Amino acid sequence: MTFYTTVKSALLGLGALAFTTSAVLADDLADIKAAGKIVVATEMHYAPFDMLENGEYVGFDRDLFDEIAKELGVTPEYLDLPWTSILPGLEVNKFDFVLAPVTMTAERAERYSFTLPIADATVAFVQRKDGKMTGPEDAKGMTVGVQKGTAQEKQLEAYGEKIGGITVKGYGTPDEAYADLMTGRLDAVAGSAPLLSYLANTRPDNFAVVTPPFGTPTYFGFVARKGDGDTLVAAVNDALEAIKADGRMAAMQEKWFGMATELPATMPEL
């Protein structure tokens, strides 16, 4: 291959890529109602929010969104994708809505349209049952795992700088980080409090949550595309309020988190 033909084929490849990023202005809610179904993406390795049980998708998000879809009058269709490809997929219209759940951050709010909070997302540590941590400060000098590309990872890094050094290792899913905690490569795993309590409650012989949480108080929300998805988010918020008002939310919280908690009815400060 000569230099010229090499360059030519490279340019052709770049050209083909450029065509894949065009966007069309649309109203997602109207499209979804017309189609009678909503395609929703999540990562089904995020217990108790999203998980697989005997091949079936279950969890808090599943129960909640089934109810939301009922309120909207559409059929939900759930997709299982790795977290790192969920937000890119939303941007290029591969699906309509993200459950995942997504931690609310100012950077993400600029780019995506968040629903009202659906759960607490404050970050804490979990350790092996025989672990030595008595408080989050003990993480100094330790190796801590976290899911890669998450708001929890950023908070962990910031906390590490504050207390003087944590070795952070990024994993594809929280499950892999828990597995590596059990192999002894990690001293702790950082994650959102509801996830870690669920883990410690279901496997009390292996894991223990380190209290109190170390992160600043944050919340999980669902997201849609900015602009196109705004009407959809408004409709989901109305549905959420209805679900909270008649006690369905509290029942789901009891079922999956072990206790009912009050969620803010307005968007929290980010």
Next chain:
Amino acid sequence: MTEIIQRYGPDLLTGFGYTILSWALGTLLGLVLGFMIEIARRFGPAFLRYPIRAYVEFVRGTPFLVQLFVLYYGGPLIGLRLDALPAGILGLTIYGSAYFTEILRAGFDAVPVGQVEAARAIGFRNTTIITRIMVPVMMVSALPALVNFAIILTKETVILSMITVPEIMFQTQTMMSETFAFVAPILILALFFWGFVELISRFGRRLERRFTHYLLDRS
């Protein structure tokens, strides 16, 4: 864009470094191990043949990602607790060795029997026959396939990101999730691999010329 490059440039360079390091070591060690396996199969005792065949078929018959997970998460159960980078390099070595050994087998098979017999007739020792007769002749036919597989291995290195090796795919994913820029980082990654593979194939062609030098018409 320039801001992003400034912010993520160092991380990407580190990622390139880890990718090249794990590829180079994995390929080199895989080739050495593959060569040793082939020599053991060809010249070693007969009872080794079935275990070797089982090894090759197992490694070729399972996905690299699965092997890596077994090694990384299963290893500690039998006391093999490797860090991510050594586990990744060992994984590439094992994966590569099975393929390399098969390529070498085909290469050795292609060495004309007469040349080996002639060498034996004039009193060459076995080791000399391997190093002076078989390997140079074998390399002529095996080298393109070896280089080809070395190129395939460059792209398998992205899988190491799954066990937290901070190589280029790992860094790119971090960059994507923090900047929400999805196309540019992937393009940088693609260009890197393309350039890297281009270098390897050029180097491979140069090696080929060296090994086939004696075949050139000298008139």
